[in-house]
Amino acid sequence: MPDIKHFDPDTALETVVRLFWRQGATSTGIQDVVTATGLNRSSLYATFGGKQDLYRAALRRYVERHSQPAFRRLAADERGLPALTDFFAALIEARCTGEYARWGCMVANAHTGAESSDPEIRSLLDQHHQQLRDAMHTALVTAEAHGQVGPDTDLGAAADLLALLAYGVNLRSRAGADARTLSRSVTAALSSIGGRAAP
Amino acid sequence: MPDIKHFDPDTALETVVRLFWRQGATSTGIQDVVTATGLNRSSLYATFGGKQDLYRAALRRYVERHSQPAFRRLAADERGLPALTDFFAALIEARCTGEYARWGCMVANAHTGAESSDPEIRSLLDQHHQQLRDAMHTALVTAEAHGQVGPDTDLGAAADLLALLAYGVNLRSRAGADARTLSRSVTAALSSIGGRAAP
DNA sequence: CTCATCTCGGAACGACCGTTCCAAGATAGC
DNA sequence: GCTATCTTGGAACGGTCGTTCCGAGATGAG
Numbered sequence: 415m416p417d418i419k420h421f422d423p424d425t426a427l428e429t430v431v432r433l434f435w436r437q438g439a440t441s442t443g444i445q446d447v448v449t450a451t452g453l454n455r456s457s458l459y460a461t462f463g464g465k466q467d468l469y470r471a472a473l474r475r476y477v478e479r480h481s482q483p484a485f486r487r488l489a490a491d492e493r494g495l496p497a498l499t500d501f502f503a504a505l506i507e508a509r510c511t512g513e514y515a516r517w518g519c520m521v522a523n524a525h526t527g528a529e530s531s532d533p534e535i536r537s538l539l540d541q542h543h544q545q546l547r548d549a550m551h552t553a554l555v556t557a558e559a560h561g562q563v564g565p566d567t568d569l570g571a572a573a574d575l576l577a578l579l580a581y582g583v584n585l586r587s588r589a590g591a592d593a594r595t596l597s598r599s600v601t602a603a604l605s606s607i608g609g610r611a612a613p
Numbered sequence: 614m615p616d617i618k619h620f621d622p623d624t625a626l627e628t629v630v631r632l633f634w635r636q637g638a639t640s641t642g643i644q645d646v647v648t649a650t651g652l653n654r655s656s657l658y659a660t661f662g663g664k665q666d667l668y669r670a671a672l673r674r675y676v677e678r679h680s681q682p683a684f685r686r687l688a689a690d691e692r693g694l695p696a697l698t699d700f701f702a703a704l705i706e707a708r709c710t711g712e713y714a715r716w717g718c719m720v721a722n723a724h725t726g727a728e729s730s731d732p733e734i735r736s737l738l739d740q741h742h743q744q745l746r747d748a749m750h751t752a753l754v755t756a757e758a759h760g761q762v763g764p765d766t767d768l769g770a771a772a773d774l775l776a777l778l779a780y781g782v783n784l785r786s787r788a789g790a791d792a793r794t795l796s797r798s799v800t801a802a803l804s805s806i807g808g809r810a811a812p
Numbered sequence: 813c814t815c816a817t818c819t820c821g822g823a824a825c826g827a828c829c830g831t832t833c834c835a836a837g838a839t840a841g842c
Numbered sequence: 843g844c845t846a847t848c849t850t851g852g853a854a855c856g857g858t859c860g861t862t863c864c865g866a867g868a869t870g871a872g
Contacts, residue, residue, distance in 0.1 A: 416816070416817035416818035416819080416868085416869060416870070416871095417817075417818045417819045417820085417867080417868045417869045417870085418818080418819080418868090418869070418870090419818095419819070420819070420820075420868085437727065438639070438725060438726065438727065440637070440639040440640055440727075441639055441726075441727040443858075443859065443860080444859075444860055444861080445858080445859085445860095453820085454820065454821055454822075455820095455821090455822080455860095455861080455862090456819070456820055456821070456822085456862095456863090457819070457820065457821095459860095459861075459862085460818090460819075460820095464860070464861075465859095465860060465861090518724070518725065522725070522784060523725040525717070525725075525784045525785070525787045525788050526637060526717065526721070526722040526724075526725045526726065526784070526787060527637065527640070527725065527726075528636065528637065528639075528640040530787065530788065536788065536789075539788045540788065543785065543788070543790075567805075568797075568801055570797075571797045571798055571800065571801035572801055574794055574795075574797060574798040574801070575778070575798040575799075575801045575802050577781075577798075578778055578781030578782060578785060578795075578798050579774070579777055579778060579781060580781070581780065581781040581784045581785060582776075582777030582778060582779070582780040582781040582784075583777060585721060585724045585725070585780045585781075585784055586724070586742065586777060586780060588724045588725060588729065589724050589729065589735065589738045589739065589742070590735075591742075595773055596773075596777075598767075598769075598770045598773060599770055599773040599774040599776075599777050600774075601770065602767055602770035602771055602773070602774045603774050603802070603805075606766075606802075606805035606806065607805065615838085615839060615840070615846070615847035615848035615849075616837080616838045616839045616840085616847070616848045616849045616850085617838085617839070617840090617848080617849080618848090618849070619838085619849070619850075642828075642829065642830080643829075643830055643831080644828080644829085644830095652850085653850065653851055653852075654830090654831080654832090654851090654852080655832095655833090655849075655850055655851070655852085656849070656850065656851095658830095658831070658832080659848090659849075659850095663830070663831075664829095664830060664831090
């Protein structure tokens with residue numbers, strides 16, 4: 415067998431994810447990738463293909479490693495409304511503090527870029543949205559089974575609403591929106607779904 | 614007096630707005646602007662300055678000509694909840710059909726771009742958000758005065774929530790979100806603010 | 813050790829980026 | 843008509859873009 419790769423493609427891709435996540439596709443040059451990952455153009459192109467392929471792989475990885483785990487956690491949570499409360503609390507904390515503060519959501523960010531004209535990217539955005547909505551819906555069904563949902567509530571519409579709210583949080587967090595204000599909005603949405611006032 | 618401009622800067626800027634609105638700042642080259650406006654680089658730079666100045670001017674114009682009129686209409690509407698219903702209906706129609714379909718909101722789009730690192734742009738984003746939120750709040754106060762708002766409703770939190778919802782609509786509309794689905798989400802939000810079921 | 817085969821380093825490519833510059837053209841006052 | 847002053851057309855700038863290519867280096871099989 416010939417020579418073997420001198421780097422870990424998985425580690426490199428994670429670095430690329432952070433680059434595209436923070437700066438977007440158009441603002442990130444191949445030179446940035448080369449500098450950040452430490453590997454050179456040859457290895458980059460041989461391993462991942464061109465820039466568009468690289469962005470696609472990065473977005474896929476983001477969804478798998480960041481979005482879907484959160485969705486699964488939400489859908490599997492048996493508590494109902496508290497699961498939704500925790501989901502949004504974790505979202506807001508991740509968006510406003512720590513390493514990824516003010517980076518927003520890479521998928522939400524992708525909505526506005528030129529990258530979204532790529533059919534494969536567009537498909538990823540739609541899948542992501544569907545999965546988010548479905549997780550919301552599952553949590554709401556659980557909540558209803560626990561008698562935590564007010565009467566005459568359309569769970570489907572409520573799931574769509576909460577999904578859109580998440581996009582709003584993601585977007586505004588990039589402009590440095592206050593975590594407290596975001597939390598207050600989320601609380602208002604969730605308490606309007608539940609009976610009436612907070613316990 | 615010397616020579617006078619052979620074009621209308623206002624018309625040209627409107628063309629530039631549509632360019633930046635649809636494609637974003639980084640994906641739009643000066644050559645695109647030259648081609649779309651029909652005027653040449655010299656006139657462009659002499660009139661508007663560099664690309665960043667041009668984008669700033671375009672975003673300012675967008676807010677003045679598109680956002681603020683809608684905000685003022687909403688805040689001045691004396692009907693309360695129906696004003697909010699109409700606001701969102703008009704928003705969704707503008708985002709999903711007609712000339713600007715799938716363009717989203719230029720201000721929302723600006724949240725994800727590299728352009729938002731510019732302090733002046735950042736300030737514009739915050740102003741825009743504040744104005745949107747305030748218009749929502751004014752409409753909600755009017756609604757409460759008309760007895761259209763359920764008890765124990767935090768109007769401030771509700772205004773924040775509706776503003777975030779608008780950003781969600783703007784973002785998802787760029788990916789081709791279904792107008793019907795968006796409307797359903799908005800209806801759910803508004804009817805949860807009002808008494809309970811729809812009339 | 814030798815060789816075939818893949819990886820790595822880095823130069824180089826043409827295209828496009830935003831911006832500048834200057835000569836030619838147009839205009840209003842004299 | 844002449845001139846001063848601004849606009850206009852378009853070439854040209856250095857820099858960066860994504861991508862390609864090739865020689866050198868590394869590795870495992872025989």
